[in-house]
Amino acid sequence: MTTTDQETGPTADERSRFAEIWARPRGWRRTVMPVQHKSVGTRYMVTAFVFFFVGGLQALLMRVQLAQPEQDVLSAQTYNELFTMHGTTMMFLFAVPFLEGLAAYLLPLMLGARDMPFARYNTFNYWCYLLAGIILYSSFLVGMVPDAGWFAYVPLSGPEFADKAMDIWLFGLALAELAAIGAAIEMVVVVLAMRAPGMSLDRMPIFAWTMLCVAAMIILAFVPLLVGSLLLELDRNAGTAFFDTDRGGDPLLWQHLFWIFGHPEVYVMFLPGAAIISQVVPVHSRHRLVGYPFVVAAVVVTAIMSLGLWVHHMYTTGLPPVTLSFFTAASMSISVASGVQVVAWIATLWSGRPRLTVPMLFSLGFLFTFVAGGITGVMVASAPFDAQAHDTYFVVAHFHYVLIGGMLFPVLAGLFHWWPKFTGRMPSARLGTVSFWLAFVGFHLTFFPMHLTGLWGMPRRVFTYDAGLGVGVLNLLSTIGAFVFAAGLVLTAVTLLGALRRGERSGANPWGADTLEWVADSPPAAPNFGRIPVVGSRTPLWDEPPHDPELARMAAAFDHAPRNVRATPFTTVLSALPSTAAVQARPTVWPLVAAAGLALAAVGLLLENGWFLGGSVVVIVAGFVAWELQNERELGAGESTEPVGGEYLVEAPGPRSPGWWAATAAGVVLVVAVTTVAFSMLFLQVNAPVWPQGGTLGQPWLSAGTGLALALAVAASWWGARQGPLTHDATPVARGAHLAAVVITTLAGVAALVLAVAQWPAGGLDHTAHSYDSGVLMLVGTLALAIVLGLGLTVCALVARLTHARDIRPRIMLQNAAVLWGGVLVVWAVTWAATDLLPLVVV
Template sequence: MTTANPQTNETVETIHEETVETNHDDHGHHEQPPKGIMRWILTTNHKDIGTLYLWFSLTMFFIGGAMAMVIRAELFEPGLQLVEPHFFNQMTTVHGLIMVFGAVMPAFTGLANWLVPMMIGAPDMALPRMNNWSFWILPFAFLILLSSLFMEGGGPDFGWTFYAPLSTKYSGDSTALFVFAIHIMGISSIMGAINVIVTIFNLRAPGMTWMKMPLFVWTWLVTAFLLIAVMPVLAGAVTMVLTDKFFGTSFFDAAGGGDPVMFQHIFWFFGHPEVYIMILPAFGIVSAIIPAFSRKKLFGYSSMVYAVASIAILSFVVWAHHMFTTGMPKVALLFFMYCTMLIAVPTGVKVFNWVATMWKGSLSFEPPMLFAVAFVVLFTIGGFSGLMLAMTPADFQYHDTYFVVAHFHYVLVTGAIFSIMAAAYYWLPKWTGHMYSMTLAKWHFWCSVISVNVLFFPMHFLGLAGMPRRIPDYNIQFANVNEIVSIGGFAFGLSQLLFLALVIKCCRGGEKAPAKPWDGAEGLEWEIPSPAPYHSFTTPPEVK
């Protein structure tokens, strides 16, 4: 440290001064946060904002989950019994929107807020005030979206993909609210992404070179660039829907010279990178947890970094695999098919690296590791069904069936959500300063992993047999399997209450957590005490 050159020292001091300055106006130089609600509204502290994001995400997870319960209850039996088809459509639509934009993405942003500064030895995020804004506009976006469900004419009912002309011609007036809600969510994600990039570029501790950064930081950096590249395109798409519906433009209206298929191109140009936005940080989490509980270094660190980057780049040239049945020319079908299959290569590199990390490791199966291992196995199942869908001729059979529903729930629930659960179990002692109940956590894991497979695995067969997605009724031949699926669904939903109970219990108290509760864990975040002090790394650590 003493040998560091003068310039580095100056930067260090500057950072220190700024942190103090940031906190100056609202609560001076106190080490502890102020009490009461204003702490949360005015906070610019990355840990507070991370906590807000995570609680918000958990709330949305339960709201979106409740909608899934409505869907599964209606599909428990053939015929229409509980809800009107119109309401069913709103449930499938809003369930998707809430889970994508309200549960998974804010959870990752929350984790980034908590962990990125601690992992790179920074005192806070680079842009703390913007950080406050990017969280606090989010609840309003979802308030607008959810309130539309209670208005005359109902909420959005055109599927989370809001294909034109469903969203431009056949939708209710609430489409305007939907559009504004998406705009706000997009602005929030973009601000979050800018913050992450600036933090990682400018606030790394001395010695924290690019190729020493933990993979969670790497994956989030790539994710942030993806967000900046595609969220504005989504904003453009919803704006076009808005003007087509209310202001007489014809972007997607064939009668006026537009083209509804173009909507799908624009939407999926956003939509496919979005898929990786929801999974890359998960790769980072798993790459932190598996080495810790294998007591080995991560196998193939640099290949992991390159794999993440290549997945991100490839994600921009595969969008039309969502549209194989729109009648594209053969050349385009082949191009998108091969590019899609190409993604299996870097993804395979990652999966094999995780397995190689575990190989001959000294494994132990604490709750974070259980979820991480389940992630590797179940995410790979989702990857395989993705490969099946990537084959154009086969996709004509699978398109718009429950096979697709099974596929993306394997990658998003047992992929993204399981990784978030794993992250919560891994870093919860660091966040709260308490150990949680291992017994309860293991109950949560086993209930979840069994029920989630009862829920989603049979959906593959429903899809192969031809059951279409997004329809409230189905042929009697699908009745038995749907019963099983619904039972799995209810069980999975109830299992998550165990998680809620565990987190609340852990926040309130429990056995005191040491600075590093997992003996194999590595990283700067474990060098500060648990719970992490309100201000950490105000003097940057030296990374060797």
């Protein structure tokens, strides 16, 4: 159990004012202005499942074509288009967005928070994701459907072989990846700094641990794909030479960048699925998860190792034997971590009293299917075996066993498990059981025969095959199984949707679960918790609440409070001790405007219309400016600045501020991006047949001047962030210091931007001549973008200073600017190393 009652509490009028401040918008505003995490998470999940069923329909059409040899139901061109869009949909528009939506819905509830840390940014990410899907599927409307495969290998996706359909794919993909990275930043902050008082790291639910690791993986692995997409688009339309062998490029660079994303992507999908099982199995076994510390360690180890296994997908590209041996060993070793989780689940089942509920059935189906997929995974981890099976249907079978077994079955288990929480209704156990058996049998009937067709020689990625292969019967079985599988999924959807109106009322905790989301009402009220729960163990609903005066004091301070602003506790990272109060955003339309501007910019680039592109830039700027102005107006509203309960500051510097985390995350993303570009240049330098020997950018004064200007920007903004009291009183001296810091930082940033951009014409390079020149252009461009972002945050600090009478808000904004400028300085250092240092030391 947990602390939810109090001896004396707020009055009815105070409760009413608290409910009013958290009320959802009504009417048309509810459609375009949602910011509350449950609304955004639900939209993510619903949209992802719409894309899932569209992608499933594409798969069924391909299975009809392959049911018999030498059929002509689909042409080769149509098959390639469906194949490309099926993979793109499932990988980029369903799997990761659905899991991020589930996390957006559940994490605040599981952790005892009232919302995600940056609610408007959360909404912005959703709109970017939705618009990305619309852009990708608009290709069907204009008759230019991508057909180079969901992996878009160069040169098939390059300017020689792919038309404008590939540009549509790249822009849609970039917008979807931008949304995924943004959602990952949200997850990091909510898990590390917004947990219920007392929920130390060793008391977090496995789902929270997993989504923290997954978020870090997304930031480190998805940014390289975003960079790779930009490099390919520049090759296609700006004449750069990153993938052109005649000009020092290398098509294998795309494979490296894609699989640096692609292999962690597999675990980005599997780990949340495994975490769902770690939440479902203990509840339906009525026993605590066995080996909690080992499961957490396994999740962390898997996340770390997955970032270094991308060459697992490139065994047949002619790599040196030593490289193959290393990645073979690493690819096999990671299965040990997955095995630890499997043993923990089996031990929990053995130790408990399992109930064969629908969530448990899907969990058991996952166990069987994933273990089978893991066995074949160890097989393809061996370079000699993979060389034989790589381009056959054996890999297709393994791939689907791991992803559907490792992600879809757990997701269905989770939906049945949390559906009472989402809706307040119980889905039909009878229909759910039938849907499970249809899905389970249909899945194995579909994909198990593919192991045999692959071993018997059927190549993958082909629209037909010769009757002489002798795999017609197996393919027919796979096609029949696909329709059975689809029937099971359709029945699952019917069961869940039918429960919305006809399902039995569930109550708050129908399963007798152990985590905090089951404390809230079903479905949860807008603020999740009137009184913030206090945690003293890993299973707070199964144990007695802690008796800690400090924790109880924070719970009392936030008891249906504050009532003039949306706020939730901000706690320390390790022990989740009370720290400050994090202000939560109210509904607004500006995130939609900013996201729409980005989508319109993509359309303008596709149309090659300068006026349209210019107008979209105006929309982007207007959206972000209005967004920032509304932020400052709300944060400056009178009583919203008063400490909650007279003790917990609404705003505080350092890691106690959500903005500090946001600025740090932005700096990390920029550093990962520029490091990816530098890695690309190093790879090309090592592998290109012709490279400028000892060639450097050769602009030491401009480069040094850029670094000094950036160092000045860091120093000035940091100095300004230390001026003025932490209280809400204003001092004229601090006001002048803040304005001076903004002016100096802005001038330094503008000087750095001018000096950085000047390096390109001064160097006399031609980005169309050689990949080195192209790489220098990309590095300088990345540095310029980073500087522009730093200037943008500095302007936000100026707006804060001009808007607020008190000193603490501009102090915090200058601090955030200093953190971001520090990241920009690192970007400059990496740029200098790649343009002037590595060409001299790498032969």
